[in-house]
Amino acid sequence: xxxIQFMGAVELGLLYGLVAMGVWLSFxxxxxxxxxxxxxxxxxxxxxxxxxxxxxxxxxATFCAILAGMLAGLTTAWISVRWNILHLLASILTMTALxxxxxxxxxxxxxALLGEKTIFSALEDPALRSxxxxxxxxxxxxxxxxxxxxxxxxxxxGLAIRATxxxxxxxxxxxxxxxxxxxxxxxLSNGLVALAGALFAQSQGFADVTMGVxxxxxxxxxxxxxxxxxxxRIILTALIACVFxxxxxxxxxxxxxxxxxxxxxxxDLQLVTAVIVGIAMVTPKLRAKILDFASSGR
Amino acid sequence: MxxxxxxxxxxxxxxxxxxxxxxxxxxDIKKGDFVCVIGGNGAGKTTLLNALCGDxxxxxxxxxxxxxxxxxxxxxQRAPYVAxxxxxxxxxxxxxxTIEENLALAMGRGAKRTFKMALNKEHRDKFRAQLSRLKLGxxxxxQDPIGMLSGGQRQAVSLVMAVLRxxxxxxxxxxxxxxDPKTAAFILELTHEIVEEHYLTTLxxxxxxxxxxxxxxxxxxxxxxxxxxxxxxxKRRGLKVSDLLDxxxxxxxxxxxxxxxxxx
Numbered sequence: 001x002x003x004i005q006f007m008g009a010v011e012l013g014l015l016y017g018l019v020a021m022g023v024w025l026s027f028x029x030x031x032x033x034x035x036x037x038x039x040x041x042x043x044x045x046x047x048x049x050x051x052x053x054x055x056x057x058x059x060x061a062t063f064c065a066i067l068a069g070m071l072a073g074l075t076t077a078w079i080s081v082r083w084n085i086l087h088l089l090a091s092i093l094t095m096t097a098l099x100x101x102x103x104x105x106x107x108x109x110x111x112a113l114l115g116e117k118t119i120f121s122a123l124e125d126p127a128l129r130s131x132x133x134x135x136x137x138x139x140x141x142x143x144x145x146x147x148x149x150x151x152x153x154x155x156x157x158g159l160a161i162r163a164t165x166x167x168x169x170x171x172x173x174x175x176x177x178x179x180x181x182x183x184x185x186x187x188l189s190n191g192l193v194a195l196a197g198a199l200f201a202q203s204q205g206f207a208d209v210t211m212g213v214x215x216x217x218x219x220x221x222x223x224x225x226x227x228x229x230x231x232x233r234i235i236l237t238a239l240i241a242c243v244f245x246x247x248x249x250x251x252x253x254x255x256x257x258x259x260x261x262x263x264x265x266x267x268d269l270q271l272v273t274a275v276i277v278g279i280a281m282v283t284p285k286l287r288a289k290i291l292d293f294a295s296s297g298r
Numbered sequence: 299m300x301x302x303x304x305x306x307x308x309x310x311x312x313x314x315x316x317x318x319x320x321x322x323x324x325x326d327i328k329k330g331d332f333v334c335v336i337g338g339n340g341a342g343k344t345t346l347l348n349a350l351c352g353d354x355x356x357x358x359x360x361x362x363x364x365x366x367x368x369x370x371x372x373x374x375q376r377a378p379y380v381a382x383x384x385x386x387x388x389x390x391x392x393x394x395x396t397i398e399e400n401l402a403l404a405m406g407r408g409a410k411r412t413f414k415m416a417l418n419k420e421h422r423d424k425f426r427a428q429l430s431r432l433k434l435g436x437x438x439x440x441q442d443p444i445g446m447l448s449g450g451q452r453q454a455v456s457l458v459m460a461v462l463r464x465x466x467x468x469x470x471x472x473x474x475x476x477x478d479p480k481t482a483a484f485i486l487e488l489t490h491e492i493v494e495e496h497y498l499t500t501l502x503x504x505x506x507x508x509x510x511x512x513x514x515x516x517x518x519x520x521x522x523x524x525x526x527x528x529x530x531x532x533k534r535r536g537l538k539v540s541d542l543l544d545x546x547x548x549x550x551x552x553x554x555x556x557x558x559x560x561x562x
Contacts, residue, residue, distance in 0.1 A: 152413070154415055154416060154417070155412070155413045155414060155415055155416055156402075156406055156411040156412050156413070156414055156415075156416045157411045157412065157413060158416070159395075159399060159402060159403055159406075159411075159416040160403070160406070160411050162392075162395060162399075163392050163395065163403050166392040166393065166394055166395060167388075167389070167391070167392045167393070169384075169389055170384075170389060170390055170391065170392055171374075171392075171403075172372075172373040172374045172377070173351070173373060173374075173377060173382045173384075173390075174374075174377060174403050174404055174406070174407045174459075175374050175375075175377030175378060175406065175407045175408045175409075176374055176403075176411075177374050178374065233443075
């Protein structure tokens with residue numbers, strides 16, 4: 001792996017760190033496995049791209065993408081909470097619908113943003129342009145989001161969301177409107193993912209209707225890899241673990257695809273991802289089993 | 299004053315599993331009353347408490363707190379009026395939140411939750427002061443996850459959490475049943491202290507006839523979803539467990555054979 005590939009992996013890792021934080025919020029904090037993200041990632045990209053090519057300011061377009069993502073999350077949470085539908089099924093419903101909606105929004109399967117003004121346009125100045133510019137910009141963006149999200153989770157409202165996911169019966173007894181907390185939490189989660197989609201479209205120069213496939217697994221992979229490395233006990237480390245887990249995961253993917261002897265090609269990405277996540281999920285159980293075996297063998 | 303009028307609760311209505319948990323319970327709890335509710339398994343004690351807290355809605359009847367009709371309010375909407383300690387120490391606290399975060403959550407019971415930091419120095423000082431009275435050393439462990447505490451310690455913290463904010467009534471749901479005898483005695487003593495100190499109105503469900511006579515000023519027995527007797531004041535003073543069994547016999551015409559009630 002050369003430096004260009006390395007920095008590219010870091011940049012993507014930081015971008016998908018946003019997805020990881022969103023997935024962590026739904027899976028770990030709210031205990032609400034949410035697959036909507038496979039639809040809200042391209043939704044963010046689609047909304048942002050169509051607005052940019054229509055001449056809207058890229059910052060406004062990015063903001064609209066976040067709102068669209070939040071609306072998608074709200075839909076899933078509402079179906080689940082209001083009609084008592086299993087969260088996984090509710091999210092699959094929304095995700096499926098979003099495929100058509102994204103096509104409608106874009107009016108075609110993909111939109112190119114080459115030459116359009118994006119939030120990264122200012123960085124194209126030759127004086128600034130280097131291998132490190134985009135990774136650094138992504139670092140700042142995900143850093144800001146991380147700090148804001150951390151601050152929110154430590155607030156009175158944030159604490160109520162954390163209690164909702166951890167022990168909803170207790171949360172209710174403490175006066176927390178748990179259903180509203182779920183609606184808001186899942187909206188926020190999908191808002192983050194849509195933001196990642198919008199940034200992806202602007203940094204990679206396109207939006208495509210199929211770009212969301214596997215987003216949930218990539219996000220989950222980052223969360224699990226981060227947890228395996230950092231073993232986080234507090235919220236701040238958990239958030240940092242999401243971002244670094246995402247970077248490490250990207251590097252692992254880049255290495256796997258670059259290892260010539262494996263004979264893998266770019267299209268094997270999803271397979272490699274699934275294998276990495278599978279290994280990460282099985283390892284702790286396998287380790288426990290081996291330790292168990294070793295201790296009982298004495 | 300808490301007023302429950304002709305409460306009826308039926309589970310699994312219209313099925314073979316139909317169970318009439320409450321069949322017309324009427325109960326007035328005056329301000330400052332400490333009511334102990336006893337009864338065998340399935341007598342409706344916990345259902346009565348759940349109806350008060352909003353976990354169960356009656357199909358008939360009315361509940362009002364200080365003349366405000368709360369019959370149709372859900373659990374979280376009633377939280378400003380009703381504080382609760384659960385039977386299961388796991389249920390009343392959030393295991394993976396820290397001790398101080400659990401307390402902070404309880405500080406917000408019935409108040410509007412804002413974007414302000416949930417914890418600050420003022421809160422921590424208050425929590426330390428409240429926890430130090432327990433003499434469990436918890437005031438130095440504010441940042442430990444509450445899941446690291448024993449069941450008894452968690453129940454003690456639950457009691458402290460319950461009284462962080464004003465309320466109209468505290469509902470104790472067999473809150474010592476899951477503890478060993480020594481810890482249970484400690485929690486009961488603590489309950490007594492806290493109730494006296496804050497002059498709380500209390501509804502305590504218990505399995506133990508001894509507890510039901512020792513604590514509080516009023517004893518209520520439920521049987522098959524009805525109040526079979528309700529004693530307080532002079533009449534209650536000097537009553538023994540055997541007297542309770544007689545009272546039950548007179549009121550229901552049945553011999554009490556439920557072992558769980560005799561375990562006291």
